[in-house]
Amino acid sequence: MRGMHRQYPAQTVRNNPNPLLSPAAIPVLDRWVLRDNCPLPDTLGGMHESDHAASSLVETRRHIIVIGGVAGGMSAATRLRRLDARAIITVIERSGHVSYANCGLPYFVGSIIKDEEDLLLQTPERLHARFRLDVRVNTEVTEIDRERHQVHIRPTTGGTVEVLEYDKLVLSPGAMPLRPDIPGSERMRVLRSVEDAALIVNDIARIPRTAVVVGAGFVGLEAAENLARRQMVVTVVEAGVQVLPALDPELAILVEEELVRNGISVVTGASVTEVHEWGVILTDGRMIEGELVVASVGVRPDTTLARSANLALGPHGGIAVDEANKTSDPDIYAVGDVVEKPDFIGDTTSLVPLANVANRQGRRVADHICGLPSRTSPSIGTAIVRVFNCVAATTGWNERRLRAIGRPYRVVRAHPMNHAGYYPGAESMSLKLLFDPNDGLILGAQVVGGAGVDKRIDILATAMSAGIPVEALADLELAYAPPFSSAKDPINMLGYMAENIRFGECExxxxxxxxxxxxxxxxxxxxxxxxxxxxxxxxxxxxxxxxxxxxxxxxxxxxxxxxxxxxxxxxxxxxxxxxxxxxxxxxxxxxxxxxxxxxxxxxxxx
CATH class of the missing domain: 3.40.250.10 (Rhodanese-like domain)
Known part of the structure; x- marks a missing residue:
């Protein structure tokens, strides 16, 4: 029964000096646990391994249930299997697809990814064949009984409730797309799942050629570009004063200009108040034509189950977890978009709905469940988007957030070429670096340009995570050849400039x-x-x-x-x-x- 046995530490078995404990016995013992109060004998006493196991060991197969698949849930489930070959691992997924490339959905809408099957990374059948995972798609969890360590599940179409017992539970329900609470909002499409993308593709095939995208964040701009690639006349409506709110205004405007150059109309500072069959009405009274309306106004963590189970929530509405992603219940973990984690900067927590973050958290949770040293690092929110020929990337905080908490900072700006200017094809990029004037630590960075933006933001994100002071960027030894960079890489240039500013060589x-x-x-x-x-x-x-x-x-x-x-x-x-x-x-x-x-x-x- 659950909780009646303790696992014998594998390291103790491996370090046992007794020569009679042969290497061949170790894998067998690793798969068993000792009965309480039954110590490991000094010798095996000539007993056959199977006899010894039968007499003093009892097999336990703990049951780990993962609620929600895709990035965080499937990373946890597959890592758990690699670490524990005998555990019973069940994955409960509400949708019809347990493992798919949700970040590729806009490109499926734009027909860059041609086949829906290309988005499906794994199927329940393949996951069972390779990992022996019991994957239940189109299945919902109706209740978590923490006291009895049970979850109640049933098909999403209705039917009999099944009760499953668990030893450890991993929550990965993700986040729910927000819809404005306005008349006609039911006409809005969202872009969160394969099913959502398929609906939009079907709409494009039969709807006239105008579309409105509500929201100008990363996904909204990806959707706008890909709708335009399908020959639709697209308008982006953003309630804030700029596109890409994660960027500072003077860099966001470069992205907006790229949208306009490619025929997309951009409306900022106005919200949609009504949705009609022909289009939308804005707060300023303007009427924008758009037979297809896609809402991309953000997401909220899906904490329905967590709330019903009385798990602690954070100030931003996500599930509160510790550094191991353990919730207020020691046998329940949470990963992905639903999680509220400590921020890298400032004494606060944040929600970071990014697939790469969810993947890392899933792996670390599996490690922790299996007894490996594990902790998840605070997120710095590194993100990137391509909008036609413009690439925008960010990491850490922007000026607006730093000002809001009164954090002192200094700014470095540069507009270098992505590689040697004399080599054909050089493109300009704009870099912005924010650092603490007292200790020189990086607080945030933004890069907008073409080729090479991803490389620079990744270097800056790495330096920020590692606690490298800005002046050390000047001495980073980065790969150089004329087709790839300059003898003074843009990162080195930021370091030179930051050094001058921080130490008073230039005001x-x-x-x-x-x-x-x-x-x-x-x-x-x-x-x-x-x-x-x-x-x-x-x-x-x-x-x-x-x-x-x-x-x-x-x-x-x-x-x-x-x-x-x-x-x-x-x-x-x-x-x-x-x-x-x-x-x-x-x-x-x-x-x-x-x-x-x-x-x-x-x-x-x-």
Missing amino acids: VVEPGELPELLEDGWTLLDVRTPEEHRLGSIPGSVLAPVDGLREALNTLNDGPFVVYCAVGQRGHVATTLLHGLGYKARNLNGGYRTYMAHTTAERSPA
């Missing part, structure tokens, strides 16, 4: 600080070429190209100066020269390119 000005400084009498110097100045400049700036700056000082006032160039590099050279000559000067962080992105974002509808 910088943020675009939002310019108006106040100009009112206080600072002179704005444009150190670019005359040709660049004619193509566009910051109002009120004085042209003084860096190559002739020493001579130009004879015609300028005594400052102080705010200096800018295209991206900040020449501005830094000019600022250090002015400092060396005794002038007070500060460099505009990110140069004219950041200034233009900042002002464009400020002009976006609020």
